[in-house]
Amino acid sequence: METIPEIFLIRIGLALGMLAIGGFFDIWKREVHDYLWIVFGVAGAILLxxxxxxxxxxxxxxxxxxxxxxxxxxxxxxxxxxxDAFALIALAVIAPQITISGNIVTPFTTLSNAAVLFIVPLLVNALRNTISKIRGENIFEGFDETLPRKILASFLGYRAKNPKYCFSIEKNEGSVKKIAFSFHHADNEEFSEKPNTWVTPGIPYLLLIIGGFLIQLGYGDIILIGMGMGP
Incomplete structure (x- = not known):
């Protein structure tokens, strides 16, 4: 069995440590100081x-x-x-295209894996809304919407009693409500605090990046392997 070089393990440890700290602060405060990426990025450069x-x-x-x-x-x-941007850049310095899987990876693997994982919160939203409907809740009460738009909304969000770290996706048009399928800027838009409103979760994308990197380490590139480009 081939021995994994110590410097290789150090790089993996640095990367995982950085992402763990960043993920903790992103969940706790929804803010990660740039010093984190600078310190770990410099550490990765020193390893050269x-x-x-x-x-x-x-x-x-x-x-x-x-x-x-x-x-x-x-x-x-x-x-x-x-x-999220600085995390990806720091990862490129600390653990450039590192994997223990033996499968193909590229500079974009962590990002593309994270993009694939984005389907998970969509499925969670759909499951949450399905459970609410089974319980007999009228989650679209007061809305005048077509069935396809309701189905799409059920994947993108849910009706929250007391939203936290979420963006509103409803609007009033006269006496009825409509689902607002609009773009939400990750850095500039304020979270909704309105009770009993349809929202889409402001998902900490850093968590998806962490998942994408872990998949890169243990499996490789989901999309490329799925296209038959693995070894």
Missing amino acids: IFEPNQTDIIYSTLFALIIAPISILIWRMGLFGGA
């Missing part, structure tokens, strides 16, 4: 000094940093927050 094959790891790191402009662009578009 101790690499036995410095040329190879420098090449791998520079290649992995292709994710940097993509992450910043997605952040500026509001699809996720600045902490």
